[in-house]
Amino acid sequence: MTITRRDFIRAMALKSAAVAAATMFPGISFASWKPTDLPADSILWSKTPCRFCGTGCGLLVGVSGERAVAVKGDPNCSVNKGLCCVKGYHSIQILYGKDRFTTAYVRKDGKMVATPIEEALDIVAAQMKSAIEKTGKDSVAIYGSGQWSIPDGYAASKFFKGCIGTNNVEANARLCMASAVTGCLTTFGLDEPMGCYEDIDNADVFITWGNNMAEMHPVLFSRMLANRKSKTHVQIIDLTTRSTRSSLAADKSILFNPQSDLAIANAICYEIINNNWVNQAFVTDHVSFHTGKTNIGYGTEDHFAFSDKAETVDFEAYKTFLKDYTPELAEKISGVSAEDIKYLAALYGDPEKKVTSFWTMGMNQHTRGTWINNLVYNIHLLTGKISSPGNSPFSLTGQPSACGTVREVGTLTHKLPHGVVMNEDHRKMAAKIWGVPESNIDPKPTYHTVEMFRALDRGDINFMWIQVTNPMVTMPNLTRYRDGAKKDGRFIVVSEIYPTPTSDVADVILPSALWVEREGFFGNSERRTQHNAQLVPKPGEAMCNTWQLIQVARRLGFEKQFPWSQDSYIEDIWNEYTKFHDSPKHRMASYKELTERSGVQWPFVDGKETRWRYNGKYDPACQGDTWDFYGKPDHRAWVWLRPYEPPAESPDRDYPFWLNTGRVLEHWHTGSMTRRIPILHKAMPESYVEINPEDAKNMGVVNGSKVKIISRRGSIVMKASINGRGNPPMGMVFVPFFDESYLINEVTLDAFCPISKQPDYKKCAVKLEKV
Amino acid sequence: MPIFSFLAYPEKSMKDQLIKDLSEMQYCEVKPSENREVLILLTDTPDEETSKTLIDTIKDLKSLQSLSMTFGHTDL
Numbered sequence: 001m002t003i004t005r006r007d008f009i010r011a012m013a014l015k016s017a018a019v020a021a022a023t024m025f026p027g028i029s030f031a032s033w034k035p036t037d038l039p040a041d042s043i044l045w046s047k048t049p050c051r052f053c054g055t056g057c058g059l060l061v062g063v064s065g066e067r068a069v070a071v072k073g074d075p076n077c078s079v080n081k082g083l084c085c086v087k088g089y090h091s092i093q094i095l096y097g098k099d100r101f102t103t104a105y106v107r108k109d110g111k112m113v114a115t116p117i118e119e120a121l122d123i124v125a126a127q128m129k130s131a132i133e134k135t136g137k138d139s140v141a142i143y144g145s146g147q148w149s150i151p152d153g154y155a156a157s158k159f160f161k162g163c164i165g166t167n168n169v170e171a172n173a174r175l176c177m178a179s180a181v182t183g184c185l186t187t188f189g190l191d192e193p194m195g196c197y198e199d200i201d202n203a204d205v206f207i208t209w210g211n212n213m214a215e216m217h218p219v220l221f222s223r224m225l226a227n228r229k230s231k232t233h234v235q236i237i238d239l240t241t242r243s244t245r246s247s248l249a250a251d252k253s254i255l256f257n258p259q260s261d262l263a264i265a266n267a268i269c270y271e272i273i274n275n276n277w278v279n280q281a282f283v284t285d286h287v288s289f290h291t292g293k294t295n296i297g298y299g300t301e302d303h304f305a306f307s308d309k310a311e312t313v314d315f316e317a318y319k320t321f322l323k324d325y326t327p328e329l330a331e332k333i334s335g336v337s338a339e340d341i342k343y344l345a346a347l348y349g350d351p352e353k354k355v356t357s358f359w360t361m362g363m364n365q366h367t368r369g370t371w372i373n374n375l376v377y378n379i380h381l382l383t384g385k386i387s388s389p390g391n392s393p394f395s396l397t398g399q400p401s402a403c404g405t406v407r408e409v410g411t412l413t414h415k416l417p418h419g420v421v422m423n424e425d426h427r428k429m430a431a432k433i434w435g436v437p438e439s440n441i442d443p444k445p446t447y448h449t450v451e452m453f454r455a456l457d458r459g460d461i462n463f464m465w466i467q468v469t470n471p472m473v474t475m476p477n478l479t480r481y482r483d484g485a486k487k488d489g490r491f492i493v494v495s496e497i498y499p500t501p502t503s504d505v506a507d508v509i510l511p512s513a514l515w516v517e518r519e520g521f522f523g524n525s526e527r528r529t530q531h532n533a534q535l536v537p538k539p540g541e542a543m544c545n546t547w548q549l550i551q552v553a554r555r556l557g558f559e560k561q562f563p564w565s566q567d568s569y570i571e572d573i574w575n576e577y578t579k580f581h582d583s584p585k586h587r588m589a590s591y592k593e594l595t596e597r598s599g600v601q602w603p604f605v606d607g608k609e610t611r612w613r614y615n616g617k618y619d620p621a622c623q624g625d626t627w628d629f630y631g632k633p634d635h636r637a638w639v640w641l642r643p644y645e646p647p648a649e650s651p652d653r654d655y656p657f658w659l660n661t662g663r664v665l666e667h668w669h670t671g672s673m674t675r676r677i678p679i680l681h682k683a684m685p686e687s688y689v690e691i692n693p694e695d696a697k698n699m700g701v702v703n704g705s706k707v708k709i710i711s712r713r714g715s716i717v718m719k720a721s722i723n724g725r726g727n728p729p730m731g732m733v734f735v736p737f738f739d740e741s742y743l744i745n746e747v748t749l750d751a752f753c754p755i756s757k758q759p760d761y762k763k764c765a766v767k768l769e770k771v
Numbered sequence: 772m773p774i775f776s777f778l779a780y781p782e783k784s785m786k787d788q789l790i791k792d793l794s795e796m797q798y799c800e801v802k803p804s805e806n807r808e809v810l811i812l813l814t815d816t817p818d819e820e821t822s823k824t825l826i827d828t829i830k831d832l833k834s835l836q837s838l839s840m841t842f843g844h845t846d847l
Binding site for chain 2: 009
């Protein structure tokens with residue numbers, strides 16, 4: 001049997017439609033059609049995690065000759081069970097955009113000139129060396145991302161922290177996951193969720209907090225819908241500041257005022273206690289109560305510093321604290337009726353219902369992001385609905401390896417692959433594994449992401465290497481940071497696959513190998529590590545980011561620390577990296593196991609994955625067979641007394657609208673890859689501003705009218721969308737940030753959570769003008 | 772030479788009519804569900820202009836309630 005490429009694509013088109021139909025209508029059948037069987041020898045199928053979000057869907061990529069030609073969901077991957085979203089199905093097309101960087105470029109006399117990559121790497125090494133000699137080790141920095149494969153982040157951390165001796169290592173996961181990290185650390189003492197995606201199949205109630213899963217995590221959303229379809233009692237409650245596709249699918253959607261989730265969470269806890277729904281045995285045995293500092297600021301000024309101070313209190317103090325958050329008082333702050341708050345509390349408090357809470361950027365991109373993470377954990381801790389099937393507070397990840405690379409390898413200024421730079425034992429472990437003197441590892445963190453770009457603007461940093469991310473689109477208060485990067489005396493290296501606003505400010509562009517053009521590992525939201533082999537050749541002189549780092553490190557004299565051959569360096573790095581996690585709390589699967597399986601969850605002990613941490617029935621690190629929150633010295637999870645505090649900037653007479661920013665289904669973050677996939681680009685060709693129909697009517701604005709959005713920092717003109725995909729309440733506008741033609745972050749504010757240092761992209765004040 | 776697939780939803784009680792309407796159109800292939808009010812539509816046209824015209828025509832069908840794209844490939 002022969003089959004043409006056209007036949008193949010037609011077959012894939014039909015399959016895509018059938019899968020989409022099966023997602024929406026479980027049990028649907030198409031009796032008149034059987035999928036075309038393709039000749040087995042024409043396509044070689046290999047597993048890989050998807051390149052896009054942190055769900056970690058398993059894909060099978062079909063390769064014909066040297067070209068990836070098809071994608072299908074991996075039925076052996078428990079994450080997606082063969083399903084993909086629209087980005088996943090089209091993912092291989094990101095490899096073949098017409099403007100791929102296939103050679104290095106170096107800025108010469110103001111122009112970017114194609115340059116052999118070895119020469120470009122020489123220039124990068126020479127500039128780094130010169131900067132360190134002239135202005136010190138802390139004048140050089142690397143900024144990566146949650147799209148870094150694990151070996152990329154590991155090599156960057158070892159090179160910069162272990163060899164050069166600077167903690168100037170940050171990643172864009174600071175912009176999306178940092179509050180989830182500090183939320184976990186402050187409540188449980190260890191990072192990353194305790195639950196897993198099996199919670200989706202077991203929960204009776206889902207409460208999503210500021211989270212549009214229908215667009216951002218569509219495969220997990222489909223699993224939620226499938227659970228509801230199969231069990232009539234399952235409910236989905238959408239707590240949100242703006243109506244979305246998720247709101248439409250939910251059983252109930254509750255709109256709340258921006259930032260007031262803090263008050264709602266406390267009011268739910270008040271109601272749980274007031275109605276005697278507290279799981280007293282769980283609280284007595286496994287929970288302790290704590291306060292921290294209040295009125296903690298917003299970080300809008302340079303050199304802002306904050307450190308929290310915990311004090312232990314008792315349950316009675318907690319009850320007294322909650323008296324400020326009766327449902328009636330919380331209604332005044334949140335705009336949510338006391339009746340709805342009581343309804344939410346009744347769902348969480350019902351001992352017969354298993355409840356899973358999901359959140360992403362609504363809670364994490366928040367000037368009190370750590371606090372709201374703490375407060376949702378409080379609800380689950382008071383009711384004992386945690387670390388058991390279906391009972392799960394769960395922060396979903398936005399990037400494919402924000403967990404695997406940034407959180408687990410620790411590519412943040414204060415982190416090491418195991419622990420933090422401030423801890424002497426952790427530094428000793430790192431120095432021993434890395435083969436460097438302990439004195440090399442600086443015990444003091446330097447700059448978190450916003451402060452790192454402020455340091456670049458000030459000139460405290462004058463060399464920055466940016467890999468796998470696009471900060472000249474994503475930084476809040478963008479104009480300052482773009483202007484800073486372009487100042488004289490700054491040297492910017494960008495490892496990229498396509499031209500972006502970030503490569504526009506580069507002095508050297510290094511062409512990167514992408515996804516299945518190199519071997520690597522991602523780690524998804526549920527502690528699952530996934531390996532991908534190199535499936536297709538790299539284009540031109542494109543080079544794996546890990547290998548770029550190794551090459552520059554060797555040029556700076558660190559051959560001993562980076563001795564590996566090009567044939568086996570990914571496996572060698574994995575074997576070295578996993579020494580950092582060799583304990584029942586975080587043991588990881590071997591290289592061999594990961595190459596053979598569609599992902600393995602850690603802790604992986606005695607050949608067994610851990611589905612639920614901190615529960616002795618499932619977690620081998622626990623003492624005994626009940627709950628053991630072993631991350632904290634008292635082996636208890638901490639309930640925090642965190643108050644409502646207002647956002648850094650709220651609408652006023654001059655700037656009367658909230659600006660909320662976010663993403664759309666079709667595009668991956670800044671769109672540098674998905675906008676080069678023709679079908680996704682056509683489906684969502686440009687960004688827009690969502691305006692409430694009443695506000696639009698009052699302004700005389702109709703669909704497609706041009707509107708100027710003005711804040712105290714900048715302005716932008718874009719087309720209005722009314723009653724489109726989403727609908728903000730009166731007094732709010734929403735803008736997706738995927739389109740580099742409309743840099744909405746020139747308008748946003750660089751305020752952040754003082755504990756996590758994660759900026760708040762969801763709330764600032766703007767005014768609108770009809771253009 | 773674009774290829775697209777869609778889920779096509781008929782107006783109430785007009786599934787058979789929608790199948791007939793689409794089946795009679797050039798460049799269209801229809802796979803109706805036997806147990807749901809939805810059908811798969813595959814369009815395979817010689818060029819982008821024909822594709823656009825075809826889809827506009829389909830959208831005007833009285834038997835069609837809505838059309839949801841599930842796959843598209845234009846680089847053939």
